[in-house]
Amino acid sequence: VFQGTPLLLQLFLVFFGAPVLGLEINPWVAAGAALILNSSAFLGEIWRGCIQAIPGGQWEAAQALSLPYLSRMRDVILPQAFKIALA
Structure with missing residues (x-):
């Protein structure tokens, strides 16, 4: 809105x-x-x-490690997204 x-x-x-x-x-x-x-x-x-923008393979790798959703986001996805956001 x-x-x-x-x-x-x-x-x-x-x-x-x-x-x-x-x-x-x-x-x-x-x-x-x-x-x-x-x-x-x-x-x-x-x-x-x-x-x-994070590739699907990163999501699948974090899920294959049996990480819970919050750990998956905090430890795998958000650090990579932060690098993209800085640009």
Whole structure:
């Protein structure tokens, strides 16, 4: 939702939409919240792409070692995805 809309629209939605929901917030807090939501949408997409760029053989190798999902991600997939994300 947040990635497909312009940042100015997101700022307006948070600032003017919060009072509609019953939240009276400071304009600086509204701007900060909108910027955080905007950047998290883009960073989430970057990390998703980096994780999907890891070859399937790496996933299969980690699974062949009978690693649980969290260990598989922490020890095998995410270090490789971090190298891709830095570029």
